[in-house]
Amino acid sequence: MFKDLDPILHSQLRLAVMSLLISVKEAEFIFLKEKTNATAGNLSVQIQKLKEAGYIDVIKQFKDNYPQTICKITTTGIRAFEEYVKNLQSYLTQK
Amino acid sequence: MENEEKLSQQDSLRLITMMINKAKESYHDTGIGAIMWGAVIAVCSLVRLSEVHFDYQLPFDIYLLTLVAIIPQIFISIKEKKERKVTSYDDPYLDYIWLGFGITIFLLIHISNNIFGEWGSWANEYRNVTGKQAPFRFGEYVSPLFLMLYGLPTFITGAACKFKPMLWGGIFCWICCIVAVYTAVKIDLLLTAASAVLAWLVPGVVMEKEYRLYKKEQAQLNV
Numbered sequence: 001m002f003k004d005l006d007p008i009l010h011s012q013l014r015l016a017v018m019s020l021l022i023s024v025k026e027a028e029f030i031f032l033k034e035k036t037n038a039t040a041g042n043l044s045v046q047i048q049k050l051k052e053a054g055y056i057d058v059i060k061q062f063k064d065n066y067p068q069t070i071c072k073i074t075t076t077g078i079r080a081f082e083e084y085v086k087n088l089q090s091y092l093t094q095k
Numbered sequence: 096m097e098n099e100e101k102l103s104q105q106d107s108l109r110l111i112t113m114m115i116n117k118a119k120e121s122y123h124d125t126g127i128g129a130i131m132w133g134a135v136i137a138v139c140s141l142v143r144l145s146e147v148h149f150d151y152q153l154p155f156d157i158y159l160l161t162l163v164a165i166i167p168q169i170f171i172s173i174k175e176k177k178e179r180k181v182t183s184y185d186d187p188y189l190d191y192i193w194l195g196f197g198i199t200i201f202l203l204i205h206i207s208n209n210i211f212g213e214w215g216s217w218a219n220e221y222r223n224v225t226g227k228q229a230p231f232r233f234g235e236y237v238s239p240l241f242l243m244l245y246g247l248p249t250f251i252t253g254a255a256c257k258f259k260p261m262l263w264g265g266i267f268c269w270i271c272c273i274v275a276v277y278t279a280v281k282i283d284l285l286l287t288a289a290s291a292v293l294a295w296l297v298p299g300v301v302m303e304k305e306y307r308l309y310k311k312e313q314a315q316l317n318v
Contacts (some may be wrong), residue, residue, distance in 0.1 A: 012102055012110065024181050031180035035117045055292035085111065091104045
């Protein structure tokens with residue numbers, strides 16, 4: 001029996017953000033924007049959704065008088081990502 | 096990247112792999128610190144070698160240059176930290192390893208200076224009484240101790256960052272450490288200079304080149 005894939009993660013941009021964040025300790029918003037080639041608006045919306053799901057922490061602060069947004073994956077996020085990959089693998093091996 | 100595109104299972108796995116690789120490729124050290132320290136240690140060792148070989152003494156200890164080099168290093172570290180858009184899991188550990196290395200080096204300098212002070216007077220007395228040089232020369236064993244320490248953080252950084260020039264540089268320091276135990280002070284100083292060049296200066300130049308290339312690629316992507 002296949003488990004449903006997490007709808008929060010099964011979206012291109014949110015999955016890309018989570019894959020980047022799982023590999024690093026923390027990353028700036030600008031880094032995520034550069035790597036995903038997404039627009040700032042779209043990326044903000046998707047980051048907000050991940051934050052509401054408790055998958056990432058978003059820290060807003062100032063650096064040299066400019067606003068800076070730092071994103072960090074949470075333990076819940078790591079668990080959800082691992083579960084997502086496990087389910088994905090079970091889909092592919094059963095095919 | 097649009098969010099609403101339908102994802103197949105294969106697409107998802109491909110996307111995860113691509114993003115993880117992109118994250119891995121984004122770690123780029125400027126290499127400036129490594130270049131500076133490689134050059135400073137090599138210059139100090141070679142100047143000391145010339146002092147020993149040509150039998151002269153500078154009015155100051157050339158190794159004081161290492162203390163002066165701490166000032167630009169602080170500025171380099173602050174600048175690099177400011178420019179860093181992403182922090183890897185290894186970054187804080189590597190920072191602590193290099194900080195610990197710096198502290199250990201200065202402790203070793205302090206200890207060896209104290210031993211020199213105590214042992215020097217004993218060696219002079221031995222020479223006055225017997226008319227011969229003391230059979231044990233502490234100075235012969237100082238360089239291997241430093242080379243042993245140089246190898247440790249260099250090897251760990253090279254292994255953690257999967258950066259072969261530094262990994263081999265660390266191993267080279269340890270090989271020089273073993274050799275320096277059996278060689279005279281002049282050769283020890285030459286080995287120290289060679290280690291500084293191969294463990295820091297050369298990897299630093301490679302890092303700096305890679306960093307410049309990465310910056311150029313990023314600038315082209317953002318046009």
